[in-house]
Amino acid sequence: MAWARDRTTGAPRYIGELKSSQTGAACNCECYSCGLPLQAVNAGNPNYKRRPSFRHPAGAAKDECLILSARVAALEMLQREGNLHLPMRRVKGSIQGLSGQYHDAWAFAPAETVRVARFEFRDKTAAIITLDDGRTFRLVLEGSIATHQQDSGASLLTPTIVMAINDPALAQMPPDELRKRITIISEHALWCSHWNDRELANEAEEKAVDEARQALDWGAADRETLLHLIAKQILEEEKRIRLPDLTGTARTTLQDGEPLTASKSYPGAMVKLERVLLEKNVGHTRPDVIAEMRESSPWEAGPILIEVTVTNAITEERMQRIRQNNLPTLEIDIRQLGGKVSRSEYARLVVDEVAGKRWLYHPTEALLRQQAAVTLSQQAAERNREIDQRREQETELAKFRKIPESLQRIIPPPSERTTTGSYPRKQRTHHWKHGPISTANSAQWRSCGCTQWEDVLRYAQERRADHQTVAIALRMCSERYGYSISLLVGIWMSAGLIQ
Numbered sequence: 001m002a003w004a005r006d007r008t009t010g011a012p013r014y015i016g017e018l019k020s021s022q023t024g025a026a027c028n029c030e031c032y033s034c035g036l037p038l039q040a041v042n043a044g045n046p047n048y049k050r051r052p053s054f055r056h057p058a059g060a061a062k063d064e065c066l067i068l069s070a071r072v073a074a075l076e077m078l079q080r081e082g083n084l085h086l087p088m089r090r091v092k093g094s095i096q097g098l099s100g101q102y103h104d105a106w107a108f109a110p111a112e113t114v115r116v117a118r119f120e121f122r123d124k125t126a127a128i129i130t131l132d133d134g135r136t137f138r139l140v141l142e143g144s145i146a147t148h149q150q151d152s153g154a155s156l157l158t159p160t161i162v163m164a165i166n167d168p169a170l171a172q173m174p175p176d177e178l179r180k181r182i183t184i185i186s187e188h189a190l191w192c193s194h195w196n197d198r199e200l201a202n203e204a205e206e207k208a209v210d211e212a213r214q215a216l217d218w219g220a221a222d223r224e225t226l227l228h229l230i231a232k233q234i235l236e237e238e239k240r241i242r243l244p245d246l247t248g249t250a251r252t253t254l255q256d257g258e259p260l261t262a263s264k265s266y267p268g269a270m271v272k273l274e275r276v277l278l279e280k281n282v283g284h285t286r287p288d289v290i291a292e293m294r295e296s297s298p299w300e301a302g303p304i305l306i307e308v309t310v311t312n313a314i315t316e317e318r319m320q321r322i323r324q325n326n327l328p329t330l331e332i333d334i335r336q337l338g339g340k341v342s343r344s345e346y347a348r349l350v351v352d353e354v355a356g357k358r359w360l361y362h363p364t365e366a367l368l369r370q371q372a373a374v375t376l377s378q379q380a381a382e383r384n385r386e387i388d389q390r391r392e393q394e395t396e397l398a399k400f401r402k403i404p405e406s407l408q409r410i411i412p413p414p415s416e417r418t419t420t421g422s423y424p425r426k427q428r429t430h431h432w433k434h435g436p437i438s439t440a441n442s443a444q445w446r447s448c449g450c451t452q453w454e455d456v457l458r459y460a461q462e463r464r465a466d467h468q469t470v471a472i473a474l475r476m477c478s479e480r481y482g483y484s485i486s487l488l489v490g491i492w493m494s495a496g497l498i499q
Ligand SMILES: [Zn+2]
Pocket: 031, 032, 033, 034, 035, 036, 056, 060, 061, 062, 065
């Protein structure tokens, strides 16, 4: 090793500082660790073959001796050098907000360069360092910094810094090399406790509280109360709020079972507010915020009640009381925001957004619903008429499909006929043909299971004999036998009764 203790003065000695006269036992040095006298080998010899060093009595040197010597050498260097670079101290503050979430913040003491006045070993791994400004701290010289972090008992009493100095090679190093190593080692030192820890802890906690305040998570009995309070503050400052659409919807079911709806709306708008009050009784409710709205057509002037939903949805029982108030009541639901929200985010949500807003009740909604119902009844009537027509056409088509193919050539398919119902239809006038009835198609009528075709033909013959008009005969026959007029026209034509 290159470092030892002077047996007379107790001062550290570096082998390179000895003169040749101090070779061997004449060095008057002992080992820091075991206290045994040491021999100086090759001291003061500039032409050495073996590197000069302190040597233990044969077989006595242990690893422990090397490590302790290394530590002493390191401190010796710090004292000689005078300057020691102390790392920054970081202290964490953590508080639990109203939401249950934690808010963390850090306070810092900056890194500083200090001057070492003296040091004194307390044991093999710890020394008390006194700085030239009078401050003292404990320097723990450890193999590994990490392991020391948990052991805080002694560290709390005295400011303590941990440095990883356990490399026996340090004990062999000359001062210059040692200086470089110490610089590197001290850069990686860690504070276990610091002179300013109490102040730093207070500062960190204040910062954490501030953070919680910024996150609207601190400053009232509970979060709900806090957010109501801040919503009111925001509306008071901004004196405006964006309202969502107010929509009245009417619903009905068409003849074919399809639902049909119609709506009338007041479009959403930014409206001006005049007075903003916090939680005042209104009827049987106590809305979170009450404000007075200025007119902004079509929105009428008057009071507006605002409910801020922070955690629980509004119950049906509460909804009933809100309806009884018969006043515009707006909900701002901020549940989707979760625990943390900044004041500016919250302000945007309360004032500008419509995303979390809905009307719990608005007296005008009933009026809008009535207007929608009028529109809806017109639309429904039209749609139902279309449904009727489609059904009639389908029935016609079904009947047509039952007709034998040979007759389908004579009777036009329903799609080619004019539509029935309320729409104007192209009238085609038929006239009686006087002559014998053609029985050419009788077999087909019979084969298709049409049981009344003979009755229908006989009926036509009778009407022809009575000189009734074909149009009236067709209508009466259709009513009596349930055949459509166009089908009857087809049958009568094929029998040669009309033309
Ligand atoms: Zn020793």
